[in-house]
Amino acid sequence: MTTLALSDEILMEIEKPARYIGNEVNMVRKDPAEVEIRFCMCFPDVYEIGMSHLGIQILYDMINKREDAYCERVYSPWPDLDRIMRERNILLFSLETQTPVREFDFLGITLQYEMCYTNILQVLELSGIPIWAKDRTLEDPIVFGGGPCSYNPEPIADFFDVFYIGEGETRYHDVFELYKSARAQGASREEILYRISQIPGMYVPSLYEVSYHEDGTLASFEPGQEGVPKTVVKEIVMDFDKVPYPEKPLVPYIRVTQDRVTLEIMRGCIRGCRFCQAGMIYRPTRQKDVELLKRYARSMVKATGHEEISLSSLSSSDYECLKEFIYFLIDEISNDDVNISLPSLRIDAFSLDVMKRVQDIKKSSLTFAPEAGTQRLRDVINKGLTEEVILNGAMQAFRGGWNKVKFYFMLGLPMETEEDAEGIPKLCETVAEAYYTIPKEERNGKVSITASASFFVPKPFTPFQWAPMLDPETYRDRARHVKDTFRKQLNFKSMKFTYHETDVSALEGVFARGDRRLSRVIYDAYASGCIFDAWTEFFDYEKWLSAFEKNGLSMSFYTTREREVDELLPWDFIDIGVTKRFLAAEWERAKQGIVTPNCREQCSGCGAARFGGGVCFEGKS
Amino acid sequence: MKVRVKYVKSGHFKFIGHLDVMRFFQKAVKRAGLDIAYSKGFSPHQLMSFAAPLALGVTSEGEYFDAEFNSLVSSDEFVRRFNEQMVEGMTVKDVILLPDDAKNSMSIVAASDYHITILDKEEDTACADRKAKLLEVSGHLLEKETIEVLRKTKKNEKVEDIKNGIFKLYPDGDQLYMLLATGSAYNLKPELVVEALCRETGYEYQKFDYRIHRIETYMRSAEGELVSLLESGTRISNGNAQG
Numbered sequence: 001m002t003t004l005a006l007s008d009e010i011l012m013e014i015e016k017p018a019r020y021i022g023n024e025v026n027m028v029r030k031d032p033a034e035v036e037i038r039f040c041m042c043f044p045d046v047y048e049i050g051m052s053h054l055g056i057q058i059l060y061d062m063i064n065k066r067e068d069a070y071c072e073r074v075y076s077p078w079p080d081l082d083r084i085m086r087e088r089n090i091l092l093f094s095l096e097t098q099t100p101v102r103e104f105d106f107l108g109i110t111l112q113y114e115m116c117y118t119n120i121l122q123v124l125e126l127s128g129i130p131i132w133a134k135d136r137t138l139e140d141p142i143v144f145g146g147g148p149c150s151y152n153p154e155p156i157a158d159f160f161d162v163f164y165i166g167e168g169e170t171r172y173h174d175v176f177e178l179y180k181s182a183r184a185q186g187a188s189r190e191e192i193l194y195r196i197s198q199i200p201g202m203y204v205p206s207l208y209e210v211s212y213h214e215d216g217t218l219a220s221f222e223p224g225q226e227g228v229p230k231t232v233v234k235e236i237v238m239d240f241d242k243v244p245y246p247e248k249p250l251v252p253y254i255r256v257t258q259d260r261v262t263l264e265i266m267r268g269c270i271r272g273c274r275f276c277q278a279g280m281i282y283r284p285t286r287q288k289d290v291e292l293l294k295r296y297a298r299s300m301v302k303a304t305g306h307e308e309i310s311l312s313s314l315s316s317s318d319y320e321c322l323k324e325f326i327y328f329l330i331d332e333i334s335n336d337d338v339n340i341s342l343p344s345l346r347i348d349a350f351s352l353d354v355m356k357r358v359q360d361i362k363k364s365s366l367t368f369a370p371e372a373g374t375q376r377l378r379d380v381i382n383k384g385l386t387e388e389v390i391l392n393g394a395m396q397a398f399r400g401g402w403n404k405v406k407f408y409f410m411l412g413l414p415m416e417t418e419e420d421a422e423g424i425p426k427l428c429e430t431v432a433e434a435y436y437t438i439p440k441e442e443r444n445g446k447v448s449i450t451a452s453a454s455f456f457v458p459k460p461f462t463p464f465q466w467a468p469m470l471d472p473e474t475y476r477d478r479a480r481h482v483k484d485t486f487r488k489q490l491n492f493k494s495m496k497f498t499y500h501e502t503d504v505s506a507l508e509g510v511f512a513r514g515d516r517r518l519s520r521v522i523y524d525a526y527a528s529g530c531i532f533d534a535w536t537e538f539f540d541y542e543k544w545l546s547a548f549e550k551n552g553l554s555m556s557f558y559t560t561r562e563r564e565v566d567e568l569l570p571w572d573f574i575d576i577g578v579t580k581r582f583l584a585a586e587w588e589r590a591k592q593g594i595v596t597p598n599c600r601e602q603c604s605g606c607g608a609a610r611f612g613g614g615v616c617f618e619g620k621s
Numbered sequence: 622m623k624v625r626v627k628y629v630k631s632g633h634f635k636f637i638g639h640l641d642v643m644r645f646f647q648k649a650v651k652r653a654g655l656d657i658a659y660s661k662g663f664s665p666h667q668l669m670s671f672a673a674p675l676a677l678g679v680t681s682e683g684e685y686f687d688a689e690f691n692s693l694v695s696s697d698e699f700v701r702r703f704n705e706q707m708v709e710g711m712t713v714k715d716v717i718l719l720p721d722d723a724k725n726s727m728s729i730v731a732a733s734d735y736h737i738t739i740l741d742k743e744e745d746t747a748c749a750d751r752k753a754k755l756l757e758v759s760g761h762l763l764e765k766e767t768i769e770v771l772r773k774t775k776k777n778e779k780v781e782d783i784k785n786g787i788f789k790l791y792p793d794g795d796q797l798y799m800l801l802a803t804g805s806a807y808n809l810k811p812e813l814v815v816e817a818l819c820r821e822t823g824y825e826y827q828k829f830d831y832r833i834h835r836i837e838t839y840m841r842s843a844e845g846e847l848v849s850l851l852e853s854g855t856r857i858s859n860g861n862a863q864g
Contacts, residue, residue: 012677023633303652305647
């Protein structure tokens, strides 16, 4: 039996001790003395969130398939344990062998959202690893960052040794081989990092030098040494059916956010919505073979005992074998003990049929994500969904017995006018009125419409990367105006409108497009007590404001400023395949309200075709 | 067909709460490919019910749940297939078939017994004294007219006489042994008895000084004797396994 890092007394004192003891079903056990590489994978948020993440399960499985490596896990200790660890000088430890994280060769931190940045510092500090990469020695693990936020790693560049740019399945093996030989040769830390920078997809921030203009914009961003690549090309899996997939995923004891079998059916999206970062960075779209997915569905349900199976992709309706696969799941997998959790689907005869079969109509609702209230603005953001499509789908569903509709919108989109904002309640009203055109005996009671709006945050590697973000006051006023406009609608009693908080989004906006100077702000905010910023109960905006003030940086420089297309951006050194020229052309088309067709309708020459596969070559061999 | 499963919860598994243990078994049954029955309705659930919830931090070698199966395998096969799906700290000990009219385990539980280890630190004489004193007093506590403890509820505290809930209490080597009322009629937690002992000896009760282990869970036989919950049914032999 493994000796736990925490005493019985501590485990009984804190909330949910199961977060810290490991030993879950399908946990990988190895003798650490028998491996050459110890890798600790970290999701810098609480266990229940981290355990729900597919990416970590994929890499955990992949690394552990190597005989010479042992991948373990660590998550952010919840504040109750955080306090105890600081008081009693307990080092942060891995779940599997309860070993101090500091003793590992690698610490890999996944970067899924900006608001987890202070938790990274928590993990480092509690591990006894120097927070600043420059202070680390050979005794410390090499700290890797990866995941969506590493597409602009600059705000946290000073805390990391390496960022892995792109999909994790491709290059860790090269890193491990290099590390083994470098250690055997007695290479220094600097030498190891330099050699890692030679592996495609690896960004070693300490090897680059940054200078700024007087106005705060970037003047230069260059390798500081001979041989360090000027640009880092993202890594991408092109044989999508051949990469390993975790057929025996970990099954936690406590209820986690996504407590189910997750099947990734497709990576990337053909749609090209101009606000969406995932839609660009994962190009080109690649689909998994449907027969392979059927096999996974069977084996994973069996290996986990989960009651639910769900599909993961950016736009499931665009998966070409979706019909076949969902009917397979309904007919062959789903029964008393396995439910199908449907992804959000385009509403049509097929999706209504499957919804009817796997959900309770009385409880389930239709979901639409028009994102913007008017057709004009939907054209600006390149969201293909039209009012006609929404109405047709909704009417089909209403006739089939549904009466609940959910709408997702964004506020603060580029080129958004008051009319666009008012379009949100108007669209809801149109749908409500359509409902009541159905004779009373054919409809199912009152209609119920829920609309929610989030605060648009411009992201790197999207056509809106140059766009100004709305300032929080204007956003708040606009959201209130939308709320007031809802009250003026005929059917306002059947509608509910909620909107997201502004302060967190503003900060997210800073980090999304921030530069290296922000490391100090994050450090100071953390030092003053900021942690778990993604959790409303812990988020302390005032502390963040003082951290900005202390460092003489203004949030609005990063958020509300409109960037010129020729400005050097902090993430320009990364090459995602999609070219800056394409993004700039899309930004121009957005301003003119011109829609760009999706990848299957017509290739727009974004640049991702150079990876030599996926949707760019569909139907061509 | 209803069966009763006896299992052992030990080691780090004591940090997994009762609801999560239930979820653990629900998934384990499915991984084992056992033919469990489901309730009817739009969201069917496994027909499974647990005998007596165990508090977080307590280990046990006498835990039970009942479950309904559509088809059976032999007791040995049940045990084997369950244990293939267990993890460190969880072991299935036995499986029996219940008669059709058997009451579920939760409603028949009457008592359970415990070993309490009094933790002492090496060379700490105060600890050793406390331990000796508690063990000594435990042999005589039941001679008292009433045994009073403070029972805290959500709203207030009240003094309660727990004597009726203590069937046996005595030192057993260097551990405390106690047999206590358990179940829906009257449920007495072992911590309260330890607290009563501390009260009696004048020591302050600290919950981390004691390690609690449940030995067995009991029901009353027709004659009124306390017997194991396994007495309700019979083991399933190979020949009796039915589909």
